[in-house]
Amino acid sequence: MSYQHQKIAETAQLLKKRLAELEDKSRILRSVELRALFDELKTLPPEERSGFGQEVNALRQELQGLVDASRDEAEQPPPIDITAPFGVNSPQPQLLSTEQGSRHPLMTELEQILDIFYRMGFTAVESREIDNDFNMFSTLNFPEGHPARDDYDTFVTVQKDKEGKPLIAPAHTSTMQNRVLKQLKTNLKKGEPIAAVIPGRVFRNEDLDARHEHTFYQLEGIYVDKGVNAGHLIATLKTFLQEYYSKELDVMTQPFYFPFTEPSFEFALSCPFCDKKGCHICSQTGWIELLGCGMIHPNVLKAADIDPAEYTGFAWGGGIERLVMMKYGIEDIRHFESGKLDFLRQFS
Numbered sequence: 001m002s003y004q005h006q007k008i009a010e011t012a013q014l015l016k017k018r019l020a021e022l023e024d025k026s027r028i029l030r031s032v033e034l035r036a037l038f039d040e041l042k043t044l045p046p047e048e049r050s051g052f053g054q055e056v057n058a059l060r061q062e063l064q065g066l067v068d069a070s071r072d073e074a075e076q077p078p079p080i081d082i083t084a085p086f087g088v089n090s091p092q093p094q095l096l097s098t099e100q101g102s103r104h105p106l107m108t109e110l111e112q113i114l115d116i117f118y119r120m121g122f123t124a125v126e127s128r129e130i131d132n133d134f135n136m137f138s139t140l141n142f143p144e145g146h147p148a149r150d151d152y153d154t155f156v157t158v159q160k161d162k163e164g165k166p167l168i169a170p171a172h173t174s175t176m177q178n179r180v181l182k183q184l185k186t187n188l189k190k191g192e193p194i195a196a197v198i199p200g201r202v203f204r205n206e207d208l209d210a211r212h213e214h215t216f217y218q219l220e221g222i223y224v225d226k227g228v229n230a231g232h233l234i235a236t237l238k239t240f241l242q243e244y245y246s247k248e249l250d251v252m253t254q255p256f257y258f259p260f261t262e263p264s265f266e267f268a269l270s271c272p273f274c275d276k277k278g279c280h281i282c283s284q285t286g287w288i289e290l291l292g293c294g295m296i297h298p299n300v301l302k303a304a305d306i307d308p309a310e311y312t313g314f315a316w317g318g319g320i321e322r323l324v325m326m327k328y329g330i331e332d333i334r335h336f337e338s339g340k341l342d343f344l345r346q347f348s
């Protein structure tokens with residue numbers, strides 16, 4: 001940049017030299033010399049003002065650019081020498097101790113849970129943390145305007161899907177049913193069942209207390225084949241639970257309603273923490289209502305192009321935290337997402 005007016009050219013030279021010495025570079029923009037040029041501008045006759053004014057502004061912009069560039073440079077982290085022995089570049093080597101972190105207990109438990117289902121022939125499919133109305137409701141036999149839609153206090157986002165409906169934070173892992181049924185449908189043609197478990201993070205607009213969190217994990221399960229009945233459902237869940245708690249348990253079902261299963265059940269088990277004696281985990285009742293389940297509704301199978309006259313199946317969905325809370329006697333679900341080290345360290 002060259003400046004036609006001598007006064008501006010001289011000031012430019014002076015200020016750039018000073019800039020190199022300043023610690024707080026932005027002070028150059030408030031310098032007396034720069035302000036003097038703007039003051040002078042006001043005194044000039046109108047015909048000279050525009051040319052002079054353009055140059056003063058150009059100088060100001062040039063200086064601003066230099067200040068910004070030096071700031072960006074200062075914010076760059078120091079270069080890392082990847083050939084150096086571990087830790088040498090760390091300004092605080094104590095941060096690299098073995099205390100740095102550990103696996104979250106939920107993830108450790110989830111791995112064990114999935115391992116049991118692998119051994120029972122199930123495959124695992126991961127859920128997603130953003131979904132749409134189609135998977136949350138339509139494919140699950142909640143037609144538009146269905147009152148049961150209101151049972152799920154779903155968080156919506158400002159983003160819209162192709163149909164112009166808001167994208168949502170899934171309130172249950174059942175949002176994955178249609179995708180997984182379609183994806184594993186080829187199993188049926190080969191004479192093999194669809195057997196999948198789907199862990200995932202879900203979100204609900206809940207009033208928070210010791211049993212309710214807005215963000216928690218669920219495990220969904222689906223099984224489809226010829227001749228599947230509710231006895232298979234109960235046996236599968238009971239086998240899993242006895243394996244997870246390493247003990248004999250009693251289970252109980254009660255009729256319930258979900259649009260995506262018919263019949264639908266609420267599934268309870270004898271309290272694995274107190275063995276039906278009554279304790280703070282089971283509210284002294286000896287029983288725990290654990291999850292929702294049922295025989296997959298024909299409309300849900302149809303939505304995945306599976307013929308309900310030929311195939312039947314069962315599904316379930318329930319909170320993972322609750323399983324873990326009963327195993328260890330954890331009294332408050334909010335501990336899991338609290339980030340409290342005292343809580344987390346008990347599991348490492």
Ligand code: DAH
Pocket residue numbers: 171172173174220221258260261291292293294295314315316317318
């Ligand atoms: N999605 C239901 C809920 O979160 C739980 C559920 C019930 C899942 C029945 C299922 C099912 O797959 O068959 O409230």
